[in-house]
Amino acid sequence: MRADLRAKRPLLYQEVVNALYQIIDTSNLKPGDQMPAERELMEQLGVSRNVLREAFHILEQRGIITSQQGKGRFLREIPISQLGEDKQEEMSKNLERYSLYEAYEVRQALETKAMDLIVRNATDSDLDEIETAYQTMLLRFAETNTTTGEFELHQLYAKKTGSVFMEQTLNIVLSTILEMMHTTSHNVMDMHQVEEEKADHRRIIDALHKRDSSAAQQAMYDHIQHTLDILQ
DSSP states (O other), X not given: OOTTTSOSSOOOHHHHHHHHHHHHHHTTOOTTOBOOOHHHHHHHHTOOHHHHHHHHHHHHHTTSEEEETTTEEXXXXXXXXXXXXXXXXXXXXXXXXXXXXXXXHHHHHHHHHHHHHHHXXXXXXXXXXXXXXXXXXXXXXXXXXXXXXXXXXHHHHHHTTSOHHHHHHHHHHHHHHHHHHHXXXXXXXXXXXXXXHHHHHHHHHHHHHTTOHHHHHHHHHHHHHHHHHHHO
């Protein structure tokens, strides 16, 4: 039993999550390797099975581990290219970053298509509403000197597609990404440049006003690509 990991009091699940991160990062585990067995971890951390499983559930949501029925829990597999010499961070951070990268790839595909739907379905009034939301976003940028408020504009894009299914699906993806950023070390919103974000959305909205589907889709694709490049 490792005294440095055992708590003097019952650990809450978030503390157990942090302890599991420590185990992952100090045990030379590689993508695809099996995590220690539940009983071993319960003894090592001094926690109940329910608390441990709650912590494992968080790690699964973050894309750190996967569960295989009857076999146990394993660190998720990621392409070897994502573990190159320029990615010398803890294994847990590598896994978090790649899961967020995957989420943004899905977002890029959906939001690019959303631009075509807006061009086809949005009314002039809808586009005016988008313009107003953009101006509100600029005010928030100026007040905070951050890109706070940008997600609200993306949610409005989803709403103005005229497709209930697209709106619901995009909102799920956007909410998932926000949750991942709030619970991991990778808050890409803090890595974005305010002026770049302003210019990106200006290009997107100008293309929407012109009803230019190709230009709007390309502008949105490029906008999301900036984040993918950060996470690459």
